[in-house]
Amino acid sequence: MTTAVVVFPGTNCEHDVVYALRAIGEEAELVWHRDTDLSSFDGVVLPGGFAHGDYLRTGAIARFSPVMTEVVRMADAGRPVLGICNGFQVLCEAGLLPGVLLQNRDLKFICRPIHVRVEHTNSILTRAAREGQVLEIPLNSYEGNFTATDATLDAIEADAQVILRYCNPAGVVDAAANPNGSLGNIAGIMNPGGNVAAVMPHPERACEDILGSSDGRIMFESFAASLEAANV
Amino acid sequence: MSDIALHQALGMTDDEFEHVCEILERPPLNSELAMYSVMWSEHCSYKSSRAHLGRFPTEAPWVVVGPGENAGVVDLGDGWLAALRIESHNHPSFVEPYQGAATGVGGILRDVFTMGARPIALLNQIRFGPLSNAHNRYLFSGVVSGIAGYGNAVGVPTVGGEIAFEDCYSGNPLVNVMCVGLMRRDQLVLGTAGSPGAVAVLLGAATGRDGIGGASVLASASFDEGSGAKRPSVQVGDPFEEKKLIEACLELYENKLVLGVQDLGAAGLSCAASEPAARAGTGMDLNLDAVHVREEGMSAPELLMSESQERMMAFVDPDKVDDVLAVAAKWEIDASVVGEVQPGNTLRVFHDGHTVAELPASSLTDDAPIYRRPFGEPYWIEDLWTNTITYLNPPNVGHALLKVLAAPSIADPSWAYEQFDHQLFLNTVVGPGSDAALLRIKGTDKALAMTSDGHGRYCYLDPRRGSARLVYEAALNVAMVGARALAVVDNLNFGNPEKPDVMWQFTQSIEGISEACEALGIPVVGGNVSFYNETDEQDIYPTPVIGLLGLADPAPARPPTVDGAENGMELWMFGPRHSRNLAGSAFEKTIKGHVGGRIDSPDSTIAKAAIDLVIAMVEDELSPAIHDISDGGVAVAVAEMCIQSEVGATIEFTDWIGLFAENPHRFIAAIPPALAGPVEELASYHMVPISKLGRFGGEHLEFVTDGPGSARVLLRDARTAWEGAIPSRMA
Amino acid sequence: MEVTVTVRRRPNIADPAGAAVSKALRDLGYDAVEKVRIDRTITLTIDGADPVAVEERVREMCERLLANPVMEDYHIEVGP
Amino acid sequence: MEVTVTVRRRPNIADPAGAAVSKALRDLGYDAVEKVRIDRTITLTIDGADPVAVEERVREMCERLLANPVMEDYHIEVGP
Ligand SMILES: Nc1ncnc2c1ncn2[C@@H]1O[C@H](COP(=O)(O)OP(=O)(O)O)[C@@H](O)[C@H]1O
């Protein structure tokens, strides 16, 4: 099982994601955004950073990078496709996930650990977790404020596509635990099939106790298990 | 415009102009004059400071590259090298805080990756006038956003820094940025042009009319209000371009495609053509028509002086040019072949079919005048030293503590650093908010510790003692995460060097830094000088900033942090007893509004002993929480440890002044009772005085004395004061 | 030829930047400010002679890249 | 009353966002695109009846907050 970790110009978390995947025994390779063949890969991660400088709208230009055709193909084929932070924004712009990510409510970049509650375990990001489990993961974004039209929001709630919500350490989801203004405290969503998922905080930054938390490992373990499952 | 008027408009004195005429044996062409004016500016030539910078100790067995290159480089062992440098962007940040700070970050990064290293960490030292003033808040928030906007996007974590507020920075904020990079030994690249035949390739952003005369003229003379039309255009940082440039350059180094590299900062192409040639002892032909530009119709002087950001000059073997261009194309950056290295030492510049400059390359870099500006002890210094307060009655200690905790220079700075990505690359074991940052080097047992320190008030009261104490404090801070100091970079922020008082402060400061570095055996491997920090003739406090890099090898498995104290642990103080001197202290400034007296002198013997002791304590894991005693004295140190550890403490004291005194070389630690014995033994072995102050527990900060002055502060109130100070002012 | 595209966020989509500026203005004492919205203006210089054809191209650019169909509307003006 | 403020970066100030979009459009095949600049339009809803007085207030807001005097120019239009 090998995972492609996509590098757009301006991406900066690619090495960290490869490191985290390798730490749990997965094979991972960097793929440049102009590559047009991902057929040798079993899954793909769009890591964090500032693809194409995040100019115009975050993710807007990245969506047209040549590699995205292959990402869409893999998504359609039921392969695991994971977006983290900037990757989340790219997947939304590409139409693989609903909604958009706006500037944080307070118009400030936020880099600090936050808590998220696992809402569903039927996604590539949460299948190894427990429903209701509270994870401590660092947030690191300026445009992490998830929003969508009412109709879209109703649809993803009805469809149980919300997989992670910002909460307090006790698991309570409320306004005080919402760091950036996201509707419904949404921190992570998936497509109806569950094979495309994205999360705003950075699980790769929470894979070792020496860095403050290892709660993020469960997300990569979920992803790894999904690679196996999709391959059956 | 006559030539005389032109050289004056460019900031050159008549004598300097005469000197140019002598070098050339004729009057200079306009382009030549432009080049001399930027290269001989204070900012680029260090003409007022050079005579004094030689005082710094710069040698140690582990120094690979000392001052003189774009960054200092030290050996970390096992084939690893670290590069470091610090730089100021004070004036640009005053003109436009966001872009000024952003381009400051961009510039310091280039200085480090020019050397072959991947930048792995940024630190910043920022100082403003009081936050009660709206413009100061605007500057502060703009600078913080600018550092975040550029640093986060370019993908280099900001792991430390310091924020301070004083009246003297109101019209002249300080923005200093430090960068540390990491590389394998065989990746080291120098800023040399190589040898005749080598080709100069300009990489990165297109050249526009950015900051013409900007950093150099701006940083070299006080701003003249009448010069609106000549006001240089604000430079806009593009972290995206810089990110691509970093990756492209690192790939060039990895594939051994370059002979040398020079970044383009102040003085732009003038510097990037002349400095590498001067270092290599060669000449150069530079073709301005080949430069890729953003704007049409730029003149030769404009092209030579432009300070457009995100550009690099690579010197390349002729048969490697295609490979270099291919790497640039891969990373989607522009590149153009703009010159060729020549025998001899003549720099020739061509534009539009004309030779617009023909001069000795080294005359731009080496022949700038050296000014031995007059200096002398200010008449007011004795008065300042005797201007002390005599305290008859103790204050309300609890009340005073809450006020000091809420002083923005002491309060929780997380409002700022939580806007900075401080975790990228997964190296940050100890991040911002601690006395020093600790970054592991993956795949090794090593970790790098880094910190920066400045203290305008101390250095105003005594520039020599104050500056020395910065070095001691920084070295102690890295020791507290288990590291030994390897190298210092300094950023000397001073007022107008044409005033003898300022030059005296400057020379005293260099003396203090040098003495402390010598005592501790730490080389100075680079730095930066920023003069003319004044408004309306009022100079800032002399504000040298010390950036210090340390190495922990092996890295501690569990480095102590400020927030590791627990209920039941003992609270010990290490180092000399409290002094009875509140000169320069946060207490005196905040509670009495007084800045006077003379700060305590450092003591190199006790400084070294304290450093050795704390390193041993960290190695033996004797304490989970250590914090240095600095601004606000032991009272604030204890409060900060308690607030962050979420546990109260009771401490006994005899003299309230001792609670707030800031004499150096001291730290507190939380000690589990079972480890108190070994700690005492270790301290006595290192001959460091220690005293048990009390114990952690409860929900109060209690200060108990036999006499008057006992105080009891709810931890919750202390937290509100400390955490809320900056956010409430910035809301 | 200059073409100006104004990209406007739909009214039902949050506008954190507009809200922040609105608050800042009121903090400065401009109590009469009721609402602020911030939109993007994109000015394109395009090599072309036929305004109708140019507008068509720009519309395509808007649909594909310049505006986000989920939350933004756009307005094109082919300039002088 | 609606007031539209167009804030434009001065022509000689670099515009990295515009440059990136310009490159993206050319990558998408729009070779006719020569230049792109991105500015912002601020729409204020202001409680007031006298257009001259309102414009005066907004000018003040521009000088103090809405535009950056060292790198931007602004243009005010008091709307319908
Ligand atoms: N205060 C200082 N202490 C030690 N070295 C200094 C100091 N100021 C400048 N230097 C050294 O002088 C050299 C030239 O500095 P500078 O012209 O600012 O370089 P750059 O053009 O790369 O910004 C650098 O190597 C720098 O480290």
Ligand SMILES: [Mg+2]
């Ligand atoms: Mg340099």
